[in-house]
Amino acid sequence: MSRLYPEKPGHVYFFGTCLIDLFYPEAGLHGIQLLEREGIKVSYPPEQSCCGQPAYNSGYDDEARSVAAAQIACFPEEIPVVVPSASCASMIREHYPSLFAGTEQEKLARDLAHRTYELTEFLVEVCRIELKDMGAPAKVVVHHSCSAQRHLRISGQTQKLLNQLDNVAIVQQERAYECCGFGGTFSVKAPEISNAMVQDKCDNLVATGADQLVTGDCGCMMNITGALEKRKDPLKGQHIASFIWERTQ
């Protein structure tokens, strides 16, 4: 069941994801810097854009395939691809193989899926990273995306990473397992339901009394912090890569 991890490589690709590219670029940069600090050369192919998930989840397979094919072409060498999002990583790992089944790129898609890793998973399992917390004491609530919890099943690794930070107290939210209501285009196609979900999520997060929210997925973060802001709740969110990078400088 569990994935076999390779030795730490000398060179990896970084797939930044479109949401990070446009809205949260510092999270991507911090992810790259964390990898570099582990002594790994990081290549960021500038031709990359989006994994194709928005179209795929909306049932536009041809469109998703075109965009996915463009990404496959970005990562030709047989080295790991690290993605600072469980959602996009799971698109590549879980869905590229079936999306390209029966096409010329099937083998390439399978190969890419096989060597794609979510960032925290890679830092913990492959880099065996060791962190020294230099940050001020903080009370933090963590939101694990559905992709991290149920698709890639790597929320344990994210937790392990945060547990290394001595000055960070992690507080638990009620119904941590429940979806925040983002779901990509779901939040636009079923806005009322999505809103009901994110409001419940915000209630549970705020009730913890945490100083800040940490998550590994910027889709969830955009949804949750957007709703918090609209409610004028002071709770702020941060991507886990930035959170860790800033505390271990």
Next chain:
Amino acid sequence: MTAPDASHINRNFKSRVIEALEDQELRNNFRGAMDFLMQKRAAMFPDPEDLEALRHRGEQIRNRCLQQLPELLEKLESQCVNNGIRVHWAETAEQANNIILGIMKDHQATRMIKGKSMASEEIGLNHFLADHDIEALESDMGEYIVQLDHSTPSHIIMPAIHKNKQQIARLFHEKIPGIDYTEDVDQLIGTGRKVLRQKFFEADVGLSGVNFAIAETGTLCLVENEGNGRMSTTVPPVHIALCGIEKVVESLTDVPPLYRLLTRSATGQAITTYFNMISGPRKPDELDGPKEVHLVLLDNGRSRMYADKQLQQTLRCIRCGACMNHCPVYTKIGGHAYGSTYPGPIGQVVSPQIWGLDKAGSITQACSLNGACRDACPVNIPLPNLIRRLRHEGNIDSADSQTLGRGSLRKPVESLIWKFWTYLNSSPLWYRLTLWGATRFRNLMPSSIGPWTRYRSAPRPAEKSLHELVKAHQSQSPSHVIKPTKQETK
């Protein structure tokens, strides 16, 4: 007589959702009930590895049975006939209704008592019979409550789960003559039992569903807690069992593991109070049981599901309802909002395949693809993948698809947006140009962008994209130069 029209499912979906979300009492009822059911199920499966092994076994059994579905159905028929059960085949809801009506007419029957049968809800049997002056009375307590309320089940296992104690107390007081208002659950159940007891004796025909139909022995298995299933199938002189064709299993030994998974996943019970095994009408030397037993095997779109390798997985379902209990959408909007006999994740997969995407495809949008249902499913149905597949079917009229109403949900503007999106994201130059523009003109981005900003503040593009940050970073410390020593972190 035509089969029930399902086009309301698509038509009023949005308004039903909004109405449900605004009903705080309804939301509390569902939240409370689903939390309770999730806890009960979790307590039944304390060891995750054991659970995985059981689920895997359940999946294998169902797959093996489905692989030989045509043969097993033939065997079931011949074994049932050997046992004295009369077997009828219904390709459509209309045919099933008419077969049942025909049996009723043969006996000049005007009164039917029903055990719980979601298949009978699927074909709209009660309405159909009412149009022919036949009273069909529900005897499952939940079904009885919703029937009294002129409503429909909101959950496939617990039909009246949308109602709380107070609401049921009011309903009984208003609808049953001579009943005082009481919130005492035992008294409420006692009232229902008293009313129904008489009806069992008066009924000409009893109708039930089937949980497992065993091909090897021609046995119909019925899982229940209230005993009304046993009463419906033994007290009236005629018993009609309505059974979806996918319910057939190969042999007796297939039943225990599936039964175990079913009750634990559904209600968190190790076993139900009743497990009925019906293997024919009363024999000459027997003192009780119906004089006639009929089995109506219902297709109603199941063969279409069967023909598609991926969608065939829909038919593994053993109707436990765990996917609903664990669905964060179902928990918010409840069962009625879906507008279909089958709500929740399995309903989003089954309904469009039975009634067509043009009539019931919109409900596939009410899913964030979060995967909670897939993890709860006792037979590992990849529900999110199937929901996504049906969204695709709704957009595309593909020649190799059999799904009814395929391509009917395609919206020209939406398709155009996706074409544009595809062009942008597969052309590095245009992508980066857009990125550059969005970051440079970030302050010009509208603060109101449709449904998103109704409930959230608008996300603002960063000052510089990751593309730009990486470029600047690499010019400072080229990534190909590995830093001489790893930073000491301990």
